[in-house]
Amino acid sequence: MAKNRVTAKVNGDTVEFLCETGQTLLDVLRDELQLTGTKEGCGTGDCGACSVVVDGRLLCSCLMLGVEAEGKSIQTIEGMASGKELHPLQKKFLEHAALQCGICTPGVLVAARALLERNPAPTEQEVRYGLAGNLCRCTGYHKIVEAVLDAAREMRGA
Ligand code: FES
Ligand code: FES
Numbered sequence: 001m002a003k004n005r006v007t008a009k010v011n012g013d014t015v016e017f018l019c020e021t022g023q024t025l026l027d028v029l030r031d032e033l034q035l036t037g038t039k040e041g042c043g044t045g046d047c048g049a050c051s052v053v054v055d056g057r058l059l060c061s062c063l064m065l066g067v068e069a070e071g072k073s074i075q076t077i078e079g080m081a082s083g084k085e086l087h088p089l090q091k092k093f094l095e096h097a098a099l100q101c102g103i104c105t106p107g108v109l110v111a112a113r114a115l116l117e118r119n120p121a122p123t124e125q126e127v128r129y130g131l132a133g134n135l136c137r138c139t140g141y142h143k144i145v146e147a148v149l150d151a152a153r154e155m156r157g158a
Contacts, residue, residue: 008069011079019066028066037077048134051107077106096147
């Protein structure tokens with residue numbers, strides 16, 4: 001079957017790729033663009049491991065088709081650090097040991113950044129609500145929430 005040619009922006013760079021009509025954005029990122037930081041947990045929109053931001057909106061890349069990325073701007077976990085300088089959220093996750101196996105971590109970080117962009121001073125409850133779509137099976141949520149609150153404080157210069 002003929003493949004579709006798609007042009008999109010990924011982490012600020014214009015990329016072109018070929019994909020099957022039924023190929024998800026998650027599979028395109030991982031298999032066609034070799035951006036394997038975005039993880040597959042469930043493949044059914046339940047776990048948030050595959051979270052990316054598309055045109056400013058947080059969504060599960062396992063629920064979006066690659067062809068739907070045409071003309072869109074996508075942010076993945078690979079675009080979070082600036083060169084070798086980690087994003088404050090990434091630093092705080094390390095400091096608070098807010099990860100264990102790491103499968104959920106990229107999605108949690110992408111969702112946390114989206115949350116802090118909307119709300120730079122979230123309460124603990126707002127952090128928990130903002131990350132409610134991201135399931136972690138092995139760390140528990142307390143350290144994750146602490147890390148996000150600490151990063152938010154640092155980013156506000158508080
Ligand atoms: S892999 Fe997409 S929500 Fe779980
Ligand atoms: S660190 Fe393993 S699922 Fe979250």
